[in-house]
Amino acid sequence: MMLLSPAQLSWTRPAELPIPEAAAAESAAAAAAATAAAADRGGALYSRRCSSRALTAAAAAAAAAESDLASATAAASYACCLPLYNSAVSLPQIEHYRQQQQMLSALAQQQQQQQQQLLQQQQHQLLQHQNQQQLLQQQQQQQLQQQQEKQKHQQLLLQQQQQQQQHLREQQQLQQQQQQQQQQLQQQQQQQQQQQQQQQQQLQEKRRRLLEALEARRSLRHKMAMSSSRGQPLAKQQQQQQQQQQAVRAAAAANTAAAATAAAAAAAAAPAAQL
Incomplete structure (x- = not known):
């Protein structure tokens, strides 16, 4: 300034x-x-x-x-x-x-x-x-x-757990089905065993009857031999022989039927045993 x-x-x-x-x-x-x-x-x-x-x-x-x-x-x-x-x-x-x-x-x-x-x-x-x-x-x-x-990882873990639980439930259901099948097989086996026992009893009964018929035939033959020596009529002897033959045939037929029934039961039991 x-x-x-x-x-x-x-x-x-x-x-x-x-x-x-x-x-x-x-x-x-x-x-x-x-x-x-x-x-x-x-x-x-x-x-x-x-x-x-x-x-x-x-x-x-x-x-x-x-x-x-x-x-x-x-x-x-x-x-x-x-x-x-x-x-x-x-x-x-x-x-x-x-x-x-x-x-x-x-x-x-x-x-x-x-x-x-x-x-x-x-x-x-x-x-x-x-x-x-x-x-x-x-x-x-x-x-x-x-x-x-972290939330995504937890969701994945939860999904895996749910899948595992579903798989376990399916396995349990399968085991239950298998147990039911086994029980059914056991029941079938028991029934087959009972049938076999009944068939064996029937077969034994038929065998016993066949043996009795054979024994009666032998006894009849012996009686016929004794009676022929005593002069019995021939017609009566022939009738007795025919009766004995019919009895033997009936016993043989019953024995054959019992054997066929036992074979069929054994054949039916074989697939069940394989299962």
């Missing part, structure tokens, strides 16, 4: 803006600096503890504080320069105001740099937070996939 000499400023003496107003402007600048420092501390606190929304709000607050500081700095600069035009001041006062202006400008630059650093830190923390959320989502997705795979 170009500075004017006292001679050039001697003709301007209006008292619209006294020097105390410059002090007020400096106080406003100091208040704005304190606000910016508080925003720095608040932004740091938010960066450590808050979420992405809080970081965005802290960045907005820091930007507003920076704007207020710039406005206060401009007002202070204007307030410092106005006394030079409104009154005749000495060179030391002008140097004092210039130094104050430089200090305010340096303070504003420092605050701006701090705000930029804070904004960069907040952006970096926001990026880290987003990365952490992405990693967390990926982990959750992986866990969900693992749970789904």
Whole structure:
């Protein structure tokens, strides 16, 4: 900024803006600096503890504080320069105001740099937070996939168990059918044994009758021989012989029928025994 000499400023003496107003402007600048420092501390606190929304709000607050500081700095600069035009001041006062202006400008630059650093830190923390959320989502997705795979594996195991149980039930039913068949075979065998026993008894009875008939035939022959020697009629002897022959034939036929019945029963029992 170009500075004017006292001679050039001697003709301007209006008292619209006294020097105390410059002090007020400096106080406003100091208040704005304190606000910016508080925003720095608040932004740091938010960066450590808050979420992405809080970081965005802290960045907005820091930007507003920076704007207020710039406005206060401009007002202070204007307030410092106005006394030079409104009154005749000495060179030391002008140097004092210039130094104050430089200090305010340096303070504003420092605050701006701090705000930029804070904004960069907040952006970096926001990026880290987003990365952490992405990693967390990926982990959750992986866990969900693992749970789904476990559920599929459990379903497969359950299906296998159900199939095994069905197979066991089928085996039990087959065993029950086999047991029933065995019981039926045993009953058939018992019936066949009873039939064989009855047939054997019948055969023995028929044999006994045949033996009795043969014995009676021999006895009749002996009687006939004895009677022929005593002079019995021939016709009576022939009748007795015919009766004996009929009895022998009947016994032989009964014996043959019994043997055929026993053979048929044995043939019927053979397939059942093989089963």
